Amino acid sequence: MQKLNELALEKAKTLLANGTVARVLGWKKGELGYDLEPAVFYSESDLEGFIYNAFSGANLSKYLIEESKKEGKVLVFLKPCDSYSFNQLVKEHRIVKENVYTVGIECQGKLDVKKLKEKGIEIVDGVIENVDDVTVISLGKEYNFVKEEVLLGKCSVCEKHLLSYDEVISLHDKRTPKLDRFEIVKKLEAMTADERYAFWKGELSKCIRCNACRNVCPACNCLKCVFDNDASGIASKANSDSFEEKLFHIIRAFHVAGRCTDCGECSRVCPQAIPLHLLNRKFISDINRLYGEFQAGEDDVTKGPLTAYTTGDAEPSEVFGGNK
Amino acid sequence: MQRIGVFVCWCGSNIASTVDVKKVAEVLKAEPGVVISENYQYMCSENGQALIRNAIKEHSLTGIVVCSCSPRMHEATFRRTAESAGLNPYMVEIANIREQCSWIHKDMEEATEKAIILGRSAIAKLKLNAPLTSGESAVVKRALVIGGGIAGIQSALDIAEAGFEVDIVETSPTIGGNMAKLDKTFPTLDCAACILTPKMVDCAQNEKIDILTYSEVESVKGFVGNFKVQIRKKARFVDEKKCTGCGECMQKCPSKKGLNDFNMGLNTRPAIYIPFAQAIPNVAVIDPEQCLKLKNGKCGLCAMKCNVNAIDYTQKDEIIEREYGAIVVATGYKPISLENFNEYGYSQYKDVVTSLELERLMNAAGPSEGHLVRPSDHKEPKVITFIQCVGSRDTSGCGKPYCSKICCMYTAKHAMLIREKYPDTEVHVFYIDVRTPGKNYDEFFRRAVEQYGVDYVKGMVGKVYEENGKLMVQGADLINNEQVVIPSDLVVLAAAIEPSPTVRKIATMVTASIDTNNFLTEAHAKLRPVESPTAGIFLSGVCQGPKDIPETVSQASACAAKVIGLLAKDKLKCNASVAHSDETLCSGCSVCANVCPYGAITYVDKEFRLGGGKTELRRVASVNPAVCQGCGACTVTCPSGAMDLKGFTTGQIMAEVDAICKR
Numbered sequence: 003m004q005k006l007n008e009l010a011l012e013k014a015k016t017l018l019a020n021g022t023v024a025r026v027l028g029w030k031k032g033e034l035g036y037d038l039e040p041a042v043f044y045s046e047s048d049l050e051g052f053i054y055n056a057f058s059g060a061n062l063s064k065y066l067i068e069e070s071k072k073e074g075k076v077l078v079f080l081k082p083c084d085s086y087s088f089n090q091l092v093k094e095h096r097i098v099k100e101n102v103y104t105v106g107i108e109c110q111g112k113l114d115v116k117k118l119k120e121k122g123i124e125i126v127d128g129v130i131e132n133v134d135d136v137t138v139i140s141l142g143k144e145y146n147f148v149k150e151e152v153l154l155g156k157c158s159v160c161e162k163h164l165l166s167y168d169e170v171i172s173l174h175d176k177r178t179p180k181l182d183r184f185e186i187v188k189k190l191e192a193m194t195a196d197e198r199y200a201f202w203k204g205e206l207s208k209c210i211r212c213n214a215c216r217n218v219c220p221a222c223n224c225l226k227c228v229f230d231n232d233a234s235g236i237a238s239k240a241n242s243d244s245f246e247e248k249l250f251h252i253i254r255a256f257h258v259a260g261r262c263t264d265c266g267e268c269s270r271v272c273p274q275a276i277p278l279h280l281l282n283r284k285f286i287s288d289i290n291r292l293y294g295e296f297q298a299g300e301d302d303v304t305k306g307p308l309t310a311y312t313t314g315d316a317e318p319s320e321v322f323g324g325n326k
Numbered sequence: 327m328q329r330i331g332v333f334v335c336w337c338g339s340n341i342a343s344t345v346d347v348k349k350v351a352e353v354l355k356a357e358p359g360v361v362i363s364e365n366y367q368y369m370c371s372e373n374g375q376a377l378i379r380n381a382i383k384e385h386s387l388t389g390i391v392v393c394s395c396s397p398r399m400h401e402a403t404f405r406r407t408a409e410s411a412g413l414n415p416y417m418v419e420i421a422n423i424r425e426q427c428s429w430i431h432k433d434m435e436e437a438t439e440k441a442i443i444l445g446r447s448a449i450a451k452l453k454l455n456a457p458l459t460s461g462e463s464a465v466v467k468r469a470l471v472i473g474g475g476i477a478g479i480q481s482a483l484d485i486a487e488a489g490f491e492v493d494i495v496e497t498s499p500t501i502g503g504n505m506a507k508l509d510k511t512f513p514t515l516d517c518a519a520c521i522l523t524p525k526m527v528d529c530a531q532n533e534k535i536d537i538l539t540y541s542e543v544e545s546v547k548g549f550v551g552n553f554k555v556q557i558r559k560k561a562r563f564v565d566e567k568k569c570t571g572c573g574e575c576m577q578k579c580p581s582k583k584g585l586n587d588f589n590m591g592l593n594t595r596p597a598i599y600i601p602f603a604q605a606i607p608n609v610a611v612i613d614p615e616q617c618l619k620l621k622n623g624k625c626g627l628c629a630m631k632c633n634v635n636a637i638d639y640t641q642k643d644e645i646i647e648r649e650y651g652a653i654v655v656a657t658g659y660k661p662i663s664l665e666n667f668n669e670y671g672y673s674q675y676k677d678v679v680t681s682l683e684l685e686r687l688m689n690a691a692g693p694s695e696g697h698l699v700r701p702s703d704h705k706e707p708k709v710i711t712f713i714q715c716v717g718s719r720d721t722s723g724c725g726k727p728y729c730s731k732i733c734c735m736y737t738a739k740h741a742m743l744i745r746e747k748y749p750d751t752e753v754h755v756f757y758i759d760v761r762t763p764g765k766n767y768d769e770f771f772r773r774a775v776e777q778y779g780v781d782y783v784k785g786m787v788g789k790v791y792e793e794n795g796k797l798m799v800q801g802a803d804l805i806n807n808e809q810v811v812i813p814s815d816l817v818v819l820a821a822a823i824e825p826s827p828t829v830r831k832i833a834t835m836v837t838a839s840i841d842t843n844n845f846l847t848e849a850h851a852k853l854r855p856v857e858s859p860t861a862g863i864f865l866s867g868v869c870q871g872p873k874d875i876p877e878t879v880s881q882a883s884a885c886a887a888k889v890i891g892l893l894a895k896d897k898l899k900c901n902a903s904v905a906h907s908d909e910t911l912c913s914g915c916s917v918c919a920n921v922c923p924y925g926a927i928t929y930v931d932k933e934f935r936l937g938g939g940k941t942e943l944r945r946v947a948s949v950n951p952a953v954c955q956g957c958g959a960c961t962v963t964c965p966s967g968a969m970d971l972k973g974f975t976t977g978q979i980m981a982e983v984d985a986i987c988k989r
Contacts, residue, residue, distance in 0.1 A: 071942070093916075094913070094914075094915035094916065094917075095913075095914045095915055095916055095929075095945055096913060096914075096915065223913065224911070224913060224965065224966040224967075225910070225911055225912070225913050225966060226910070226911055226966075228966075228967055231911075231967075234967065235977060235980060257965060258965075261965070305920050309917045309920050309921055309963055310920055310921070311921070
């Protein structure tokens with residue numbers, strides 16, 4: 003898998019050198035071994051900081067909103083799940099597609115730093131990745147894990163494939179997920195309303211309103227977020243109880259419903275480990291049930307079921323029973 | 327500084343009997359911004375309006391709240407009142423304290439409290455109102471009539487008479503509808519064809535009327551005055567312009583086993599056919615399911631026999647696009663399917679027929695050329711039993727809860743005609759009630775009983791079964807309080823009628839509402855019975871509710887009068903409550919344009935200053951106010967909150983909600 007990093011780096015260098023692109027959007031080494039961050043590289047010397055490995059979880063597509071507006075083309079590396087967000091943003095006219103050179107890159111799932119920490123790994127010196135297992139080097143010691151144990155939640159149920167790219171870097175077939183992504187939604191649906199309220203109250207009460215979920219979400223791309231807009235009349239409003247503030251997440255889930263590609267970035271970046279993506283996944287499951295299977299970002303033209311009307315649309319009464 | 331006037335209406339006792347109107351006026355007077363608060367018996371009366379006008383002038387009001395009936399009733403009235411006193415008409419808010427308060431509550435204290443809250447909510451909204459002005463849009467001087475039965479025909483003739491162009495779109499190969507199938511018509515017993523076919527010919531000959539038969543409305547876009555309609559002209563495989571209707575092809579066609587729809591499937595017809603002798607247009611059509619040439623390429627006899635080369639096996643469906651100012655829905659009815667009524671043996675016994683089938687059996691142009699015989703053995707029936715209300719007034723769920731309205735009269739007609747022509751035939755009628763209001767209707771029914779000796783039995787039929795070659799009709803005679811069994815040769819079921827199944831699709835296309843029985847809803851049950859609540863859409867005939875021919879024709883003409891009133895205008899005042907986009911928030915995602923049913927939203931690349939001398943070209947939504955109808959779909963769809971609706975801004979709605987929730 004280390005070969006992927008070399009191939010990606012080589013591709014970036016070549017395309018920069020021959021003038022195909024003016025800059026490269028990729029991942030940069032952080033201060034610690036696991037905290038890779040999105041970065042733009044302008045030259046071969048810049049690219050020294052470039053890295054693609056099992057910690058390159060960040061979805062780069064949202065950064066293209068700004069990067070694709072600038073002079074010259076930008077090279078972007080897209081993992082399968084990122085390519086859905088890319089399509090969705092192209093559909094919403096948020097990315098200038100002509101200004102982007104897309105390189106699809108193989109992904110066998112990215113690691114969940116929180117899970118590694120639970121296993122006692124605080125410092126990462128290196129990582130050796132295979133399709134089904136991974137070895138993390140920490141303070142000179144090697145720790146081998148079966149992938150399932152340490153993958154990000156979104157990766158262990160990932161069924162996505164590379165959709166949109168000018169070129170592709172891939173060496174292996176994609177591993178097939180062992181779990182169904184809607185299993186957990188079914189568990190939530192099986193709860194009583196009181197149980198479910200208790201579950202979400204418990205989870206959402208951990209929220210510190212750092213806004214990381216909103217900032218990272220590719221679907222949260224309004225020019226001015228309603229929560230930052232004084233004119234919206236909701237800022238600085240006194241809460242009726244301590245939990246009201248946390249309904250932010252419910253509002254956000256409605257906001258991205260039908261546009262969310264289930265990229266899972268919200269949960270990945272949450273410092274409080276709130277499973278935020280479950281709200282979105284519940285919406286996706288409902289949309290599938292009401293309007294037929296729909297995957298946001300599968301292409302960049304199809305109208306979403308919530309923003310298009312057809313005479314064949316199900317009446318809620320037909321789906322949920324009751325009188326017509 | 328706002329100066330608001332509040333006017334609380336009693337509506338006689340409609341509001342005042344449940345709401346303490348004086349208290350409402352008094353409490354609302356204390357609201358910030360309110361300078362005058364009055365109550366009056368009838369605010370919509372001339373005196374009431376004068377009170378408002380004077381108050382506006384005297385107190386220099388900037389806006390008014392009228393606490394009265396639904397805005398659907400008198401919003402336009404009070405806007406005009408305000409305008410005549412020099413106030414912008416959009417500075418008027420209505421608090422509905424009648425339909426949404428006094429009429430639905432019994433407790434005066436509660437209703438009064440609610441009326442006060444509704445008033446406060448309207449005041450809160452008014453404070454955010456801005457004066458609006460409306461634009462104008464042109465009217466396309468052409469009407470579309472969907473359905474070519476007697477309703478559609480009459481509406482089209484009347485509209486054309488006023489000098490406007492009309493298109494009739496009819497799904498079947500001829501106009502005429504159900505009426506063309508009838509034998510005689512009550513209460514005068516003149517022959518249906520004799521009075522209908524001249525009207526059909528008038529339609530064909532009128533140069534203002536274009537008849538598109540074998541065609542369906544595919545899509546409707548636009549709005550009152552400016553509808554854009556796509557019509558699918560189905561392939562009939564015969565060139566309408568060339569065909570002379572000679573009928574030679576019908577003689578030669580070897581595939582003769584198609585069920586004849588016009589005769590209710592009582593006999594067969596060839597694959598190429600003209601529905602009936604007086605069909606308009608008098609042009610053949612090929613049934614592609616039945617035609618040997620179209621099915622397996624072998625035959626072509628009709629093309630060989632056609633003297634004018636009208637047959638074209640390669641003909642394809644054609645989509646026509648036209649513009650209209652008004653649309654008349656006249657989609658009519660069909661008898662219900664009798665599958666839920668096995669007790670009457672309709673599917674089991676050939677000699678149990680529906681009334682519409684009986685019409686064909688008695689019609690000179692029908693399968694038995696007017697000689698009344700039973701379908702099973704073509705013998706004359708000697709005992710005929712009619713069963714009324716088959717599926718009508720049925721609350722069991724098998725049929726329809728409503729009265730089909732026409733059955734009592736046509737059953738009396740059938741009974742009378744049979745007794746007249748075949749005096750030795752015994753005729754029995756089972757009924758729940760006989761309902762014959764209408765000019766000369768009850769006299770007609772009484773003639774059937776008194777003069778023609780028809781045996782009316784009050785009671786329901788339990789079942790129909792066969793015994794010794796007779797159909798045994800077992801029912802209750804409620805007047806003699808006994809069970810009766812009538813051995814009959816023919817049983818006739820007065821099946822309920824229901825709206826044509828196409829009406830749901832049409833209603834969706836034109837955004838007209840339908841009721842639980844699929845009848846189209848009128849704008850006002852009493853005062854606007856031929857208009858749909860959707861502007862520019864009009865209702866003609868049974869699509870709105872069961873009715874007989876005289877009533878259908880009256881309604882069709884009334885409908886035409888409304889259409890003419892609309893088409894006679896050169897310009898329509900546009901709605902001032904239109905959407906607009908806040909360009910500082912719009913991210914150009916196109917979702918609003920996707921949901922806009924009127925195509926009012928386009929996108930433009932616009933330069934925006936970023937500060938520091940820099941600019942940015944950004945794609946933003948732009949609303950055409952002449953096309954926007956203010957439905958608000960874009961405002962709720964916009965993910966960024968950039969779209970807003972003038973007069974119903976998100977801020978105004980939230981202010982209303984806040985005012986209601988405030989304790």
